[in-house]
Amino acid sequence: MKVTVWYVVLNIGIQTIMALMIALMMHRLTRSTFLRGVVLSPYLVSNVVAALVWLWILDTQLGIFNHLLESIGLERIGFLTDETWAIPTIALINVWRHMGYTALLIFAGLQTLPESVYEAARTDGAGETRIFFSITLPLLRPIMALVLIMTIIGSFQVFDTVAVTTGGGPANATNVLQVYIYDMAFGRFQFGYASAMSVGLLIILGIITFIQFKLTRAGETDLD
């Protein structure tokens, strides 16, 4: 459970910030469908494919990434074989796969914001940073809330990437909830216990969603 929460925090934190940045850049720079297609492309391959490619890139001995690390004078890191690195690595692999999709969701939200508010702010002499924090972010709140609720629910159910890359190891360092449930049911045939845990997960997700909904006031908008 602790592993899962750590994973969710890392995954959602990095993914949301990256996606927000990509969305803002796309919004300001270009409307090209091609670029949006490129950003979305990791989302098209399955989790298994994404996991395998990164497993190869991050391989301790042969992976290109460790090769680069070594060539700039750093030590090789066993990204998926080291207990402390495994979860952050898996979180980042999933960020890679999902950030484009999340960015496009936020991008779609950005386009619904009225231009008039921005014009007013510019006329008042507000700088870019100020505009972002005082206008874009607050107006984007309902959309961000929905995106967060969706991604967090998804993030809690991480399975494919973990199952393919580490299978819960090393030393249970990546034994996230869903892997554990799967192992319980199909490894040890304790269907009752596994079912009970999935009910528990459902309740946890329900509570998290409810709290988020209340905290972020997802149903309301500041546009009126």
Add this chain to the structure above:
Amino acid sequence: MTSIGVKSTEVSRKNNLTKRRKRKTNPGKVLAWVAMIIVVLITLFPFYWMLRTALSTNASLYAEPGSFLPPEFSTGGFQRVFGTQSVEDAVAEGGTVTDMNFWRYILNSTIVATLVTAGQLLFCSMAAYAFARLKFKGRDTVFGIFIAGLMIPSIFTLLPNFVLIKELGLVDNVLGIALPTMLMTPFAIFFLRQFFMNIPREIEEAALLDGISRIGIFFKVIIPMAAAPLATLGILTYMTAWNDYFWPLMVSYTDQSRVLTVALGIFRAQTPTSGTDWAGLMAATLVAAAPMMVLFSLFAKRIVNSIGFNGLK
């Protein structure tokens, strides 16, 4: 890029503003483009690396891990995937020697994805139409329950589904893989209902007056009008079904029903003692990803534009 958002202001002020903003945001713009290019590189690099690795020999991968082009060009990886390489050659290249039949897995994946897509489009559009147009007691309550179903994590339904499929005797059968999502998903119903609700009632009423039955209206009037959202939903469903891993992993055990994603996981686990057959593995992942890439490049515009909040509030 000179004047974004500055419309309908008098010329002098416009010039003034653009000048000021030009000086202010140009470095920012350059920085943003650089960041964007980095993002694109990070996004695309793994795809290139897949190709580069798939076209190398394993021995050369060990010798030159840092080479950006295939260190020693070879199609052995692809040959192993499609079973056209002899066992001796495979061993010599450090490849996985398996009796895995990727054509079979591609076929299975195609069958599953097609079944799921066809089933979902048919049943979900019917259900969505009922929720959008037909009036019956408790309609909104039932719809509310459906929407709540969107929130339920898939693992919650997994074990009951497994028991059910087992009782039906469909374990290790392509139908068993397709069945849980073939009949309906709350998302599809929700998605289609939004479109159906926007179709003007008058058209249906005119058709009713002409003596066409409800079912006739659904197939002859509503479905053609909703062709675009149906196509979008179809593509998205096909991709999801193709990429699913967890459920097929649970219900398929032999070649008879094994789909590509599961096969990839097994291919990875069956490594020869000399080390993982990376060339073969990357060739296999490319084979698994390629159909979706083709599908995406054909419909990129539609898929990209469908992602948004027009459906969700």
